[in-house]
Amino acid sequence: MKLKYNWILNGGATSAMGFCAAGVAAGIKDIKKKDMALVVSDCDAVVAAIFTRNAIKAAPVKVSTRHRRGGNIRAVVFNSGNANACTGVQGIKDAMAMTEETAKWLGVRKTQVLVCSTGRIGVYLPMNKVMGGIKELAAKLSHHGGRSAAKAIMTSDTYPKECALHFELEGKNAVIGGMAKGAGMIHPSMATMLCLLTTDLAIEPSAFQNSLRKAADSSFNRISVDGDTSTNDTVLALANGLVRNSPLNEKHPEYWKFEQALADVMRHLARMIVEDGEGSRRVVDFHVQGAATEHDARLFAEAISRSPLVKASWAGGDPNWGRIISTLGASGVKVREEMVDIYYNGLSAVKGGVASSTPRRLLRREASKKSFSITVNLHLGKGTSEMWIADLTEDYVSINRGE
Amino acid sequence: MKLKYNWILNGGATSAMGFCAAGVAAGIKDIKKKDMALVVSDCDAVVAAIFTRNAIKAAPVKVSTRHRRGGNIRAVVFNSGNANACTGVQGIKDAMAMTEETAKWLGVRKTQVLVCSTGRIGVYLPMNKVMGGIKELAAKLSHHGGRSAAKAIMTSDTYPKECALHFELEGKNAVIGGMAKGAGMIHPSMATMLCLLTTDLAIEPSAFQNSLRKAADSSFNRISVDGDTSTNDTVLALANGLVRNSPLNEKHPEYWKFEQALADVMRHLARMIVEDGEGSRRVVDFHVQGAATEHDARLFAEAISRSPLVKASWAGGDPNWGRIISTLGASGVKVREEMVDIYYNGLSAVKGGVASSTPRRLLRREASKKSFSITVNLHLGKGTSEMWIADLTEDYVSINRGE
Numbered sequence: 093m094k095l096k097y098n099w100i101l102n103g104g105a106t107s108a109m110g111f112c113a114a115g116v117a118a119g120i121k122d123i124k125k126k127d128m129a130l131v132v133s134d135c136d137a138v139v140a141a142i143f144t145r146n147a148i149k150a151a152p153v154k155v156s157t158r159h160r161r162g163g164n165i166r167a168v169v170f171n172s173g174n175a176n177a178c179t180g181v182q183g184i185k186d187a188m189a190m191t192e193e194t195a196k197w198l199g200v201r202k203t204q205v206l207v208c209s210t211g212r213i214g215v216y217l218p219m220n221k222v223m224g225g226i227k228e229l230a231a232k233l234s235h236h237g238g239r240s241a242a243k244a245i246m247t248s249d250t251y252p253k254e255c256a257l258h259f260e261l262e263g264k265n266a267v268i269g270g271m272a273k274g275a276g277m278i279h280p281s282m283a284t285m286l287c288l289l290t291t292d293l294a295i296e297p298s299a300f301q302n303s304l305r306k307a308a309d310s311s312f313n314r315i316s317v318d319g320d321t322s323t324n325d326t327v328l329a330l331a332n333g334l335v336r337n338s339p340l341n342e343k344h345p346e347y348w349k350f351e352q353a354l355a356d357v358m359r360h361l362a363r364m365i366v367e368d369g370e371g372s373r374r375v376v377d378f379h380v381q382g383a384a385t386e387h388d389a390r391l392f393a394e395a396i397s398r399s400p401l402v403k404a405s406w407a408g409g410d411p412n413w414g415r416i417i418s419t420l421g422a423s424g425v426k427v428r429e430e431m432v433d434i435y436y437n438g439l440s441a442v443k444g445g446v447a448s449s450t451p452r453r454l455l456r457r458e459a460s461k462k463s464f465s466i467t468v469n470l471h472l473g474k475g476t477s478e479m480w481i482a483d484l485t486e487d488y489v490s491i492n493r494g495e
Numbered sequence: 496m497k498l499k500y501n502w503i504l505n506g507g508a509t510s511a512m513g514f515c516a517a518g519v520a521a522g523i524k525d526i527k528k529k530d531m532a533l534v535v536s537d538c539d540a541v542v543a544a545i546f547t548r549n550a551i552k553a554a555p556v557k558v559s560t561r562h563r564r565g566g567n568i569r570a571v572v573f574n575s576g577n578a579n580a581c582t583g584v585q586g587i588k589d590a591m592a593m594t595e596e597t598a599k600w601l602g603v604r605k606t607q608v609l610v611c612s613t614g615r616i617g618v619y620l621p622m623n624k625v626m627g628g629i630k631e632l633a634a635k636l637s638h639h640g641g642r643s644a645a646k647a648i649m650t651s652d653t654y655p656k657e658c659a660l661h662f663e664l665e666g667k668n669a670v671i672g673g674m675a676k677g678a679g680m681i682h683p684s685m686a687t688m689l690c691l692l693t694t695d696l697a698i699e700p701s702a703f704q705n706s707l708r709k710a711a712d713s714s715f716n717r718i719s720v721d722g723d724t725s726t727n728d729t730v731l732a733l734a735n736g737l738v739r740n741s742p743l744n745e746k747h748p749e750y751w752k753f754e755q756a757l758a759d760v761m762r763h764l765a766r767m768i769v770e771d772g773e774g775s776r777r778v779v780d781f782h783v784q785g786a787a788t789e790h791d792a793r794l795f796a797e798a799i800s801r802s803p804l805v806k807a808s809w810a811g812g813d814p815n816w817g818r819i820i821s822t823l824g825a826s827g828v829k830v831r832e833e834m835v836d837i838y839y840n841g842l843s844a845v846k847g848g849v850a851s852s853t854p855r856r857l858l859r860r861e862a863s864k865k866s867f868s869i870t871v872n873l874h875l876g877k878g879t880s881e882m883w884i885a886d887l888t889e890d891y892v893s894i895n896r897g898e
Contacts, residue, residue, distance in 0.1 A: 147825075413616075418551060
């Protein structure tokens with residue numbers, strides 16, 4: 093079934109009932125920009141979380157992983173401009189101090205506070221500024237603070253990313269919203285990506301975690317800006333139950349609504365992240381069909397998402413399918429050259445491994461669009477995969493050259 | 496033992512006795528640049544070869560793979576500007592026609608001719624131009640034609656790549672030389688890389704093949720420009736035996752000399768390829784030490800060679816070790832964060848997983864050099880790996896954007 097829902101205009105992390113937020117400039121970034129955010133639930137919330145698979149985890153990831161085990165979360169404190177990663181024992185102390193200070197101002201337990209950081213690796217946090225920031229955040233909390241918080245978690249993002257939708261469940265109005273930041277290091281298994289989702293629904297913890305994982309697979313785990321996975325990637329979701337529905341689980345007759353809505357919010361945020369990828373001018377919807385296995389389909393899509401040659405050709409609007417087929421051959425997946433078909437926005441470019449009769453200028457027209465799809469059919473089985481991949485531009489390099 | 500040898504000034508594919516070559520502009524490239532080359536041995540030569548591991552192989556790779564089985568090779572014909580890949584049955588016919596036409600003009604059998612192509616994928620060869628080119632090549636063959644041939648195989652290379660050295664074996668003067676082209680799609684398991692090596696030594700075929708593979712591991716298989724592996728990669732080596740030494744094999748007392756000399760020629764050519772990588776301004780000698788296994792060491796080095804974030808920071812001369820450690824964590828190798836040390840040109844940047852006390856400006860000075868080394872010691876075992884990796888510049892993107 094397809095869920096009926098409506099997007100909320102300017103919706104975000106505070107659209108659901110009982111969530112407030114704030115964003116401030118604490119002075120962590122050199123420039124006078126917002127760099128700390130706080131999102132608070134008016135009452136205890138059930139939490140679901142996905143953390144980076146990077147073997148090197150930032151201090152806030154370690155602390156949040158520990159705190160979330162207690163459940164009953166009340167707040168998430170964020171900073172941008174400094175990842176608090178590769179900062180050893182001091183980094184852990186600092187991340188814990190952030191949760192303690194936040195807990196103090198909110199009058200909750202420190203284990204009810206989660207913490208997220210994003211920014212440069214290997215630099216200690218300026219803790220006096222951070223502490224000042226937390227005090228200011230607590231004072232500025234507002235039920236309309238979602239946008240301010242979404243701005244404060246930005247790094248090289250060019251605009252804040254937030255959205256929310258509402259739908260009916262048990263005859264009541266339910267909201268799911270959220271905010272995210274992306275930009276560089278965006279790749280499956282996530283990225284320097286932070287995302288917080290909020291809902292006023294009641295849901296059981298294990299169903300919440302399962303639905304979050306499932307939704308991540310069709311959203312954040314299918315976008316790629318540059319193939320890098322950071323030390324800080326975090327997706328958090330809080331459910332405070334203020335809708336007073338009977339707690340959702342897999343057996344609840346309307347659980348499917350929640351799953352669809354959550355996935356749509358996350359897909360929307362994921363799409364914004366890839367469209368606002370560092371230096372990105374184009375996003376390609378890359379589809380693999382007919383791979384021998386699902387694993388092969390995924391492997392090929394990931395190889396494409398890592399090929400600078402393919403991605404640079406997209407920047408130029410060049411329908412250079414030769415590079416796609418070369419990457420296919422190098423990716424290690426099962427392939428029979430003479431069976432490969434490739435389409436640009438449905439227009440045949442390659443038929444049976446050789447150029448089709450479609451005039452090049454027509455292919456070029458499709459590849460010049462701001463967003464287009466490429467479909468590769470291997471005609472070997474039923475494996476499919478889909479990824480949203482940013483192009484590789486000169487601007488990406490400029491942004492990441494450093495000082 | 497360390498071999499004593501001398502580089503030959505302006506040496507290349509025709510430095511060894513009994514090799515002649517030519518390069519001409521046949522009109523395959525739109526611009527009036529050389530695009531066909533021919534290298535011929537005066538007598539039958541033993542051949543060794545390594546072809547791309549890409550599952551999609553260009554027609555010339557397929558034809559050369561077949562012809563080399565016969566041994567007794569006399570010539571290699573090259574074209575640039577067109578890869579003759581993804582060209583189906585017609586492509587095979589065209590590649591075979593190139594060997595036939597060359598054989599006709601040289602008065603040899605077609606199976607004694609190998610063929611290499613490099614350039615754009617998916618476009619049929621303009622065979623009338625190619626045939627004219629072969630006739631012209633045959634007429635222009637010269638024992639001083641090495642440089643002309645090296646120029647004719649260039650694509651986006653900015654200069655021709657050739658070298659040769661001579662040394663004493665059985666009291667006689669022996670020469671090993673060669674030419675190569677690289678530029679984009681340069682990565683372990685080779686690249687849009689073509690390389691032809693020539694020697695006047697006599698060597699048994701199996702020893703020749705083994706020494707070529709071994710030398711490739713310490714040369715072409717350790718360079719990376721952009722992580723892509725092409726459909727056309729080929730390294731060929733011809734030995735015509737005019738030195739009249741007793742044929743080399745693993746039991747020959749001076750076989751080690753040949754192995755060292757061959758590896759040094761190939762390392763020299765490989766270094767030129769990575770230094771002349773598309774848009775490349777810096778080459779980093781990336782060393783992994785103390786990995787749990789050799790496989791881990793290699794995996795980590797390859798992950799670095801594929802990270803646009805790390806490579807972009809090199810372009811900016813930025814000693815951004817945070818990105819290296821993040822890529823390390825994401826690479827899937829065994830790692831203990833608190834044991835990781837990182838050095839720039841021997842200067843400590845990271846000690847035990849956190850920033851060392853070395854002032855940042857000193858690290859920056861090293862990272863700003865035209866070429867520098869980064870050493871990462873994981874302190875977990877004896878696994879080591881070394882790669883020569885080009886940076887990622889705005890120019891790389893410009894060059895590869897297409898039309």
